Amino acid sequence: MGAITMTELPKLALGAWAWGDSANYFGNDYDESHFKNVYNASIKAGLNLWDTAYAYGKGKSETILGDLMANTPRQDLFISTKFTPMMADPGNKNSVNEMFAGSLARLKTDYVDYYWIHNDDDVELWTPKIIPLVKSGQVKHVGVSNHDLHEIKRVVEILGDAGIKLSAVQNHYSLLDRTSEKAGILEYCQENGIKFFSYMVLEQGALTGKYDEDHPFPAGSQRAVKYNSKLRELSGLNHVLAEIGAKRNVSAAQIAMAWAIAKGTFPIIGVTKVEQVEDAANVAKISLKDDEIQALENSAKEAGISTIREWEKDMTD
Structure with missing residues (x-):
C-alpha cells in the first residue's frame, strides 16, 4: 500500500518541533521515553499525521519520531519533514539529497508524504532540486513554508514545468498573525487546491490560558524571551478564548485550534503531553x-501585538 490518500487525513497534524529541544527553545528537557505515551495516544486517537524537520534539534526530533513509529505500519502514518536552506551549503549541489537522505534514515522510512522547502532563501536555486525526489517516488507531496504569495506562484511555475503540483503551503497563522490571510495566500491556496498548513496556531502556548503574568514561560527559554513581555496584552484574548470554551465545555486552546480550522486551514498542533x-x-x-469568530478576531486586534519571529516576515510586505 502506498501513501495515505488526502481523504484519509485527520483534521489536523501533530507537530514534533519541541521534541529533542537541545537549544532550550521551548524550555523542556524531555527524553524519548517521555514521548512514547504521547505518540501512542496520537495513534489511538486517529491522529496519524506528524510534522517534523531536520532543523528541530538538528535531527533529534526526527530520530525520536522515527524510533517511536518503527512499530506502526508505515501505510498507517502520514509523515511530513523539511529541507531547511539556511542549514545547507549553497555551494553543495547535493545539499537537498543529503539532508533528505538523513531524514529518511532518522525516520526509518523510504519515503515521506510531504517534503517542504522550509524557508524562502532562494526559490530559483532550491525548488528544482526537489523535483528528482518527487519523480523517484520518495516524496509524495511537495510543500513550501514561510514563502510569500509571489514566491509561492513562482514555485508553482517551476514545479508545473516539470509536471508536478505544489500540494501545500505552511506558514505561521494564528489569531495574532493573519498576514498570510491579508496577503491573499489563503485565498490563492483555496482557489488552486493547495492545502494551507497553519503553524503556531497556539503561539507556542501563549493562546492556551496556561501562561499569564503570574505564570510566565520557563525562564531562559526562547518562548519566555518572545512572549513573557506580552502576557498582559494577551490577557483579554485569552479571556475570550476561555469564555467561549467554557460555554462549550472545552479549553481555550481547543477554541484557538477550532478557529484555525474554521478559517479553512489545516493546523499543526505541537504536542508534548498526552x-x-x-x-x-x-x-x-x-x-x-x-459571532464567536468575530469576537476572537476583535479581541486579537485589540491586543495589538506582533508575534512574527526572526525567521519569518510580514507576508503583506
Whole structure:
C-alpha cells in the first residue's frame, strides 16, 4: 500500500518541533521515553499525521519520531519533514539529497508524504532540486513554508514545468498573525487546491490560558524571551478564548485550534503531553459560530501585538 490518500487525513497534524529541544527553545528537557505515551495516544486517537524537520534539534526530533513509529505500519502514518536552506551549503549541489537522505534514515522510512522547502532563501536555486525526489517516488507531496504569495506562484511555475503540483503551503497563522490571510495566500491556496498548513496556531502556548503574568514561560527559554513581555496584552484574548470554551465545555486552546480550522486551514498542533493530544483529537467536533469568530478576531486586534519571529516576515510586505 502506498501513501495515505488526502481523504484519509485527520483534521489536523501533530507537530514534533519541541521534541529533542537541545537549544532550550521551548524550555523542556524531555527524553524519548517521555514521548512514547504521547505518540501512542496520537495513534489511538486517529491522529496519524506528524510534522517534523531536520532543523528541530538538528535531527533529534526526527530520530525520536522515527524510533517511536518503527512499530506502526508505515501505510498507517502520514509523515511530513523539511529541507531547511539556511542549514545547507549553497555551494553543495547535493545539499537537498543529503539532508533528505538523513531524514529518511532518522525516520526509518523510504519515503515521506510531504517534503517542504522550509524557508524562502532562494526559490530559483532550491525548488528544482526537489523535483528528482518527487519523480523517484520518495516524496509524495511537495510543500513550501514561510514563502510569500509571489514566491509561492513562482514555485508553482517551476514545479508545473516539470509536471508536478505544489500540494501545500505552511506558514505561521494564528489569531495574532493573519498576514498570510491579508496577503491573499489563503485565498490563492483555496482557489488552486493547495492545502494551507497553519503553524503556531497556539503561539507556542501563549493562546492556551496556561501562561499569564503570574505564570510566565520557563525562564531562559526562547518562548519566555518572545512572549513573557506580552502576557498582559494577551490577557483579554485569552479571556475570550476561555469564555467561549467554557460555554462549550472545552479549553481555550481547543477554541484557538477550532478557529484555525474554521478559517479553512489545516493546523499543526505541537504536542508534548498526552492531554494535549486528547484536546487536539476533539477539536474536529467544535464548530464555531460567526459571532464567536468575530469576537476572537476583535479581541486579537485589540491586543495589538506582533508575534512574527526572526525567521519569518510580514507576508503583506
